[in-house]
Amino acid sequence: MMHVSDLDRSVQFYRDVFSCTVELRAEDSALLLTPDGFQIYMHAKSAFHSGDAGATGVLYIMWSTDSEDEFAQVAQRFREHDPSASVQTADGLSLLDGCDPDGIRVVIAYPSPTQFPREVIAARFRG
The missing domain is CATH 3.10.180.10 (2,3-Dihydroxybiphenyl 1,2-Dioxygenase, domain 1)
Known part of the structure; x- marks a missing residue:
């Protein structure tokens, strides 16, 4: 919800x-x-009020795409709503980071964990 x-x-x-x-x-x-x-x-x-969740609640929503082409298409559509959304790529993993209309952070990854299994939880996801 x-x-x-x-x-x-x-x-x-x-x-x-x-x-x-x-x-x-x-x-x-x-x-x-x-x-x-x-x-x-x-x-x-x-x-x-954005951020009213307190110590618990949704911090961000994370999605993944099945192809690099799909990632590029989602990134383009996302930037139409949030021009400041940014893409970072490291060690074979691309992440698009931006916000939805209420300022909720949305992260999109390519490749998905099923295609490119993760070996560690990135520091950015540990608080």
Whole structure:
């Protein structure tokens, strides 16, 4: 479940960048599906403040792509929403780092862990 400040804006972002479809929609909530069936529930919260999760909650969302071409396409679509999104590549792993419309950090990786098994948890993911 993601709390968002503007449901329409957030739905459009996840549709544009990750090719999600809207499975269900209510006045203040939506269920989005990725092409592979991953579910994202969103709820518009009028008193939302980015970073209000406190010590627990969503720090960022991480996705991976199956091909370098898909990674490049997602990166291009992402930058249309967040021009400051950046790509870093090291040791065969590329990471796109940016923010969704509510400032929630989104990281996209290529290759996926199933294609390129990780041997350590990178320092950036340990707090």
